[in-house]
Amino acid sequence: MKQLTIAKPVKGVGIGLHKGEPIEIILEPLEANSGIVFFRKDLNISYKAEPANVINTQMATVIGDHRGYVSTIEHLMSAINAYGIDNIRIVLNANEAPVMDGSSISFCIMLDEAGIKELDAPKKVMVIKKTIEVRDGNKFVKLIPTKEPKINYTIKFDNAVIGEQNYCFEFSKKNYIENIARARTFGFLKDVEKLRAMNLALGGSLENTIVVDDNRILNPEGLRFKDEFVRHKILDAIGDLTLLGYRVFGDYISYAGSHHLNHLLTKELLKDEQAYEIITLEKDYEKDYEKVFA
Structure with missing residues (x-):
């Protein structure tokens, strides 16, 4: 199994969720072993997508440093993961990725347009070897060893519309596109004014966010x-x-998780070299892992 990049550059435009301004995004191929790289062309600065570069997780996952940052990268990163892409450059002319419709389906469409290209280097995966868990009161996220990774997620909100929900997702590209990619970000009407006073969610609208009141969904089309x-x-x-x-080849289990807890989990995992192993997918290993990339 080989590392993947995209076959050609593709361009899109969307609104930034927090600043509310139009943002141009270009996805470009990268060579093997480059990883996922964000490039702020307005600042001429690149940031590799990795835990060490995360600087904020308050309302989104943000990477950067004292020179600048890129916010709201998680939806695009999610689509890149689903497509099995190892190496890609994301060029932006602003400090956040566009929100598109609040899900990752627009990024999936861009990746479909770009096409997938195999590179002359073997794919590598991270195999979880022992359980790693991070807690905050009754909230937790954890990774457990398995060769058939799933995400088992439970949320609980004191809201009549949402309440408690659980979903178990089994990894495959097809399953992701059909069952996860179109799920939109959400927020509460009571929080809108507070967020906008903080210069956040300025681009939020019913076109890119599910807005929930005490007992109803404001979006005319519903869920x-x-x-x-x-x-x-x-x-x-x-x-x-x-x-x-x-x-990552491990079960991810969460109760009331968050960007912050996810970030702490990645840091905790990387601190313990006995907790994971990086495996190169040569022919001997491929049969154990290939169905996840289907």
Whole structure:
């Protein structure tokens, strides 16, 4: 099994969720062993997508340093993971990735347009060897060893519309596109003014966010899935784990997780060299892992 990149550059435009401004995005091929790289062309600065470069997880996953940053990368990262892409450059002219419709399906469409290209280097994956867990009160995220990775996610909100939801996602590209990619980000009407006072969510609208009041959904079209909320949290978690630089072969289990807990989980994992192994997918190993990339 070989490393993958995209076959040709593709360009798109969308609104930034937090700043509310139009953002141009270009996806470009990269050579083997380059990883996922974000390039701020307005600043002429590149940031590799990896836990060491995460600087904020308050409302989104943000990478950067004192010179600049790129926010809201998780939806795009999630789509890149689903397509099995190892190496890609994302060129932006602003400090966040566009939100598109609030899900990752627009990025999947861009990747379909770009096409996939095999590189002359073997694919590598991260195999979880022992359980790693991070807790905050009753909230937790953890990784457990397995060769057939799943995400088992539970959310619980004190809201009549959302309540408690659980979804178990089994990894495959087809399953992702059909059951996860279209799940949109969500927010509460009561929080909108507070966020906008913080210069956040300025680009949020009913076109890119599910907006929930005390007992109703404000979006006229309603939900895409009855449990769209927990499916979107899975979409986010896949994107956050992609910062590890490899497809992760381990069960991810979460109760009321968040970008912050996901980031702490990746840091905790990388601190313990006995907790994981990087495996090169030569022919002897391929049969154990290939179905996840189908």
